Amino acid sequence: MTPLLDITPLDTTPLDTVLAAARDFLGERLSTNASIREQHSRGEDANPPVLPDAVAFVESTEEVSRLLALCHAQGVPVTPFGAGTSLEGHVVPVRRGISLDLSRMNAVLEVNAEDMDCLVEPGVTRHQLNDFLRDQGLFFPVDPGSHCTLGGMVATRASGTNAVRYGTMREAVMGLEVVLADGRVITTGGRTRKAANGYDLTRLMIGSEGTLGVVTKIRLRLHGIPEATTAAVCQFDSLQAAVETVIMTMQAGIPVARIELADAEQMRASIAYSKLPYAPLPTLFLEFHGSPNGVREQAEAVEALAAEMGGKGFAWAEDAETRGRLWKARHDAWWAANALYPGCRGITTDVCVPISRLAEAITGAKALAEAAGQNTCIVGHVGDGNYHVVILFPADDPEGLEKAWALDRQIVAQGLALGGTCSGEHGIGLGKREFLVQEHGAEVLDIMRGLKATLDPKGILNPGKLFLN
């Protein structure tokens, strides 16, 4: 466990002012308890944890608004916290202040089955929402691997295995209620499928990582549970052959619902961790949604492409239980990789490239890892060109993390050179700030900073994230 950073505390006067006033309406839900502060000092990433001065468990928009107004007046930092599953240090309160825990705001407020939309609070998790929707024949497709909250997913513009068919949070969110830094509450977007009604404040907030406002309500677009669903698994002798199959599938316009890659090493990890009945070979996991005929047509088309590339054992999984096990294993890939070598832990890259450069990017990443002598597992939402290289290092090696980050930097640089982005879905947080400058250039970062200063002039919202310095 990384030691807690020793950071000089804020001048206590503004903080004490905020805490005294906030205790009036939060009572015991404003906590300075040591173990609660420790739980809010980090996400699931390898960044050094930092203790917040206090944790506020808010239960309403009004409480968020009152608390932010106080913090704004006093210049006290606020770091939003959902389920704490960030992989890039988003929830680490690097300038201390208040960790704003939204997990108790977890009501599903509306489901409009006719219009296929819903309104939820930010602490609702994607699992909770789908359990709630199931008997209405609806589902919400965006599915990061973790038990994350929808608020966190808005903040990081999350995606997952279904994005290749259904899009990411950018497409899934129709509108938001947002509390601004000074406590003002606004509603963005609306309930229509499209609109040409002024600046797109909804999309400005999506992916802003808690630096522009705190999301307190989310309107989401839902989808009908497809009439038919089939999954398939196909294994290859080489990573290249698996990736080429993905590229051909996408270029043929086959509307796959999921097309996921695991390399041989990841398969070894998942076979051990999730008891998957496959060989430790490069593998594609696929899912098809549609009418019974449509699903068959799609699956046969991909099977033919895979066969051209030497794909073996195109195994079908039509029953829901087998499919459930398969996707659970895929979602547990991060944990499986972390468990592969006893005493090791991992960090993960999140590069995304244009689909035509995917084979080059993944085989190139593998070559860099081999040259660096690092153990890695690769998984990817490859239909979107997004791949994660999990870099494993001995937790007790003082240089292990530095070496892992050095490889991370090389893989990102390679991805950027191929026309890619440093983050497909995890966001920037602390870990990818230097890459953001490389990717966009200083001028674009200046413009982003200008927008931040307009909406949060005192810089209280999740300070230290996205931008270096």
Add this chain to the structure above:
Amino acid sequence: MTPLLDITPLDTTPLDTVLAAARDFLGERLSTNASIREQHSRGEDANPPVLPDAVAFVESTEEVSRLLALCHAQGVPVTPFGAGTSLEGHVVPVRRGISLDLSRMNAVLEVNAEDMDCLVEPGVTRHQLNDFLRDQGLFFPVDPGSHCTLGGMVATRASGTNAVRYGTMREAVMGLEVVLADGRVITTGGRTRKAANGYDLTRLMIGSEGTLGVVTKIRLRLHGIPEATTAAVCQFDSLQAAVETVIMTMQAGIPVARIELADAEQMRASIAYSKLPYAPLPTLFLEFHGSPNGVREQAEAVEALAAEMGGKGFAWAEDAETRGRLWKARHDAWWAANALYPGCRGITTDVCVPISRLAEAITGAKALAEAAGQNTCIVGHVGDGNYHVVILFPADDPEGLEKAWALDRQIVAQGLALGGTCSGEHGIGLGKREFLVQEHGAEVLDIMRGLKATLDPKGILNPGKLFLN
């Protein structure tokens, strides 16, 4: 023809300074010719035209940058101009200054068939792009009715008949090159299918109507021309029955590529103007894209739903020529409506509502029109809940336009009360500024103004649009 407004000219010193400096690099492409200024005084809407002081026909990003830097330094207004097809006064230079004509920046710079994306200049029209793409098996789906430029389509977050399947400009644009008010040039977005890499500047620019920057390059997502395409036409005895068919189709999740409504009056207009071989009854025009089996399955499903609602003569149009005539007639609906009553002209509403409220919204609009004694034609991209009421008035009646606008206001108010938006696709411009405040509230408008002030501190970019005052 509405008379030109008599507006007090700007202090000529800053303008003369800009014109003298700009003439150095634009030469004769900086014009003060009266007929060229008149051509740049209006779009296709009924707002009073205003003459710009000069028109600049730019040919490169560098020219745009140099010109904006000059105008920024001198505080001279700049109004971007593409094909001049705006329906909401976007191109009217209400504070005079310079009309920035981008129509000569019309090169297709890149097509990446493997990744299905392209890079174009803003003066490329959607027709030009699709002609260019056709022999590569690709197409660009967003299709407003007019011969508009892609730059104008970015500015207004345009959509059209295919949006129900392929999305609007919000989904179609992957990235932009933008010249900011002070002449700085930035690149937003990228070539990957998804990214979680900082604030979404691309979507902030899309729909900003030329008030935040001037778009000089556009990266667009393309689609493969579907293996099979079928169109169908179905007629109904009542508007209600036609709209209910749409609602059931959308709720069943049938992935129609197009589902367009014309009311009896619009059909009368289009039969006369486009020689359509149908009866003057409420009509749905549909198109299905997919595999041959998939297309058949979709069309049969909609045919069954239409039959339930008493739909008659589900006529199929499998050949490309018949389909071409059909969609040309649909795209010409605005001109057909304007030609229906000799001596009349039209304005059009652009309300969009949640699909469950669509029947109520359209029959309600028709009732308001009848109560007002106004002739109207209704067309709609009804799969998206978007409908246009074309309100016709005698061009020589001095009160005609005022009466039309009064009905427009009633229809918008009704749409907003049903959870809708005042603009599905035409944008705000001059004509819908009061509705934008009604829809979002003053606080949201203040935030939009704040963002505008950050990016365009002197307010030179398309002043007078989006915001009242």
